[in-house]
Amino acid sequence: MSSGIPPWRVTASATATATHYPTHATPAFIPVQARRSFAQNAQVSTPAAPVSNPAPSQPSDSQPRKKVDWPLPVRMYVQRCFASENQISGVSREEMETKLKAVITEAADADRLSEVDWDHLPLPQVMIQNERIKSLTNPAVSAWGGASIMASPSNKRKSIEASLPRETDTSPPWRQTNHRNAFEDRVTYPKADKRQKIDMKNLSKSKTNLEMRKKRFEDPRAGYGSSPASSRGDSPAADAHRGPIVGRCQNLEKNYFRLTSAPNPDTVRPLAVLEKTLDLLKKKWRKDNNYGYICDQFKSLRQDLTVQHIRNEFTVSVYEIHARIALEKGDLGEYNQCQTQLRALYRQQLGGHPTEFKAYRILYFIHTRNWTAMNDALADLTAADKRDPAVKHALDVRSALALGNYHRFFQLYLDTPNMGAYLMDMFVDRERLSALAAICKAYKPDVKIRFITEELGFESDEQAARFILDHTSADLLQEQGGLVKLLTGKAGQLFEVARAEAHRVVDIKGQI
């Protein structure tokens, strides 16, 4: 848990990094480090300068000889250089030693051995890293000053390949970063993290802990409080500033794929093409009636509209047509997605058929029994909406059901405008069971099947009888003098059970 680090420690390690510089570099952090290294430019470049100087004196490779003329702070400094917890992955021992030699030689030559603040001087490996970071962010510098540094490890690239794959690339790292788009960054981000962790296994424990702690705090700090959503949203947000893309694809048809990276203009169709696509799809739907194909095509159509930020009357009609087709095929998940979008689109007055879909919306919430959403749907209606026949019909349906007025409900069912009947079909059986439960409780001793047929909107006595038999048993229907009757007294409990079963909460995929 990221919040598990005590804040004062966080502050402590933050101040520590300010002097020692961050010791790890993942692509996403580079800009931050850049700014720091600019601020410290002067300090960094001073020790960097003598790199080219050949080292005249010869301190030993592994341990400096304990000569009397090396003051204690210098010896301590050298010891720290070789201490395992101070090693930095990516800076080899040779590089570090070369640098160390240069630093000490420079000080000795200038007779400043006693003046340099050895206790606080950055370690050579840290200097090397800072120079690299600086050169990463400032190509001009790397062209001359950084060249030797960048070149020096070239003979051993292979050995560090695993830990530093970026440096093994032939193109300069800053270019890579720039060429990468934000989405790739987002994808590679966790990988970079993993690499970091593997490296840490090579480090001593205390160093690892320090690194881990720093990492832990750095991540949440960046997007503190906004938790996953905003840290996830960082890169797309940056991307959004670039504005919408404009497609160049001329194909009318396109399969739907969920985007996992920034859209490629070559595979996105511009508005003029999309308009032709819609015509084609309408024709194909009439001709072939192949829902799988149509749904897929409409989803790619919607996606192309979205990535190009096209939001106009055409957009509305695309969503409306897709919604109607989904309704016809009973694909409520897809229908609901369209409906949610349409609700927002209508608010912007882009045309289309708002009342038709507001009516569907009410019917849809009757079906899903989502009363909270129903209340919102009611709140959305204007006085003018309520005068619209379709909206009025949907409201009457809702009210009839709320009051258990099945008589009125089934009259409305038989006279539904637009495509509302597709939605009502989905809950009409459920409401028939409710009505039968009430009828069986209220009517004694029996009712004619014809009465059921008429009251509950069945097409024939036969259909009504079959429906009753599906939920009860055969002995509840009796024939007397050529008329079939339902023995209400006995059937009540059975319908009550069936009703409760049917009224369990409807769970629809894609529902808000």
Place this chain on the structure above:
Amino acid sequence: MAASIYEDFKQGHSLGSGDRLAASLTPIAPAEYPDRLRAFYHSGSGDVPDLHRTLFRNHKLKLPKQEQAAWVDIYTAYWKAAGELVKLDDGTEGASWSKVFDAWKATANALIRGYSTSSLQAWTLPCLYVIGKYLRLFAMRADAEQPSQESIGFNDDLQDDVVADFEKSAKLEEAARIMNRMFTLCLSDRAPIEDSRKWGIYSTTNLLFKTYFKLNSVGLSKNLLRALNASSADTPELEAFPKSHIVPFEYYVGVIHFLDEKYAEAEQHLTYAWKMCHRDAFKNKELILTYLVPCHIVTTHTLPSKGLLAPFPRLEKLFRPLCDCIRKGDLVGFDAAMSAGEEEFVKRRIYLPLERGRDIALRNLFRRVFIAGGFDESKNGQPPIRRTRVPVAEFGAAMRIGTHADTKSRIDMDEIECLLSNLIYKGLMKGYISRERSMVVLSKGGTAFPGTGV
């Protein structure tokens, strides 16, 4: 005598008073000391050692090092937030609620860090409440100042659909996520109960409920209830919590059930809240009654008395016209009252249950048919018995009156039967319909209309 922020901080610690401590983090100056926040801002420089000195050394306050650091963190962030508030107050260019919110958010995060690292003790929880409270308020102000509500933003490009619907309350959603962490912080504390943050669960839950209601995502509240339920084993009894925590909690739980049309459960919770509510908390009582009255109408078919609503003129105005029509069995009046109040009812989310009052109005109308039917001739000197066999046509005639139908319009007898069957089904009438004879046979012995005396 209002104290300075530092004074409250010091006193809070030396008295061990969470409320006093929280007072120092309250970003609204008390009336007696209107410049309190300004004074705090101008007294400091945002410099950490400085603040540390002011908070601890100057006051000779001895706290563990960790805790000191946590408080310095919190007050550093708080000082910056105070700065934003002062700038806003001064009308400084560039100042905004949005900046206030961001600074406040940082304060909240510092506080949360303090708790999650266990450097702050549970008695300081009132600080969490205060910070949470203003986090919500500042978020709403920040959302309100967003320039154009008209332009709905686009989803990021990875989305398939055109419109992102959430941007108009982005800050409040952000605040909700932080509050959720506050809630988890309290719920997941495993310290012994005397010194546990568990005492904060209801307060933080209430804050989240409030926010979710505002965000129109009541559904999220159920996750909280589930989480609370899952850890109920090691949570103290509800009664052990301060009333100021449990009254709002019960109220919200009641309303959540209410919105799900679970009126029986809703009534139980709302009644609890009603009984525990402080008698002078007028606003709260009014809120509770707004939902309890419709609940009661649905579950018990009874109307609120004049005496109950008398102290609440707004509720009286809201419910009385409907209640009068229900009592008289005036269906036309009822429908008119419903549509007259529709906007307000929908806004308060009580339209759907109130609509069910129509059943009671209908019951009252039909009851009058029964009473008008008089008595059958008494036999053998027995007390007279009401006529319990009533032709459906008589109920049809009553409907004609109840709906103010003119003489020419046809009354649909099948619909009358349907309404009768519903009343019987719902237990508002007792008896049965004989379709063969077009006759309603009501039960004898004063139970034809249960609970109404006939």
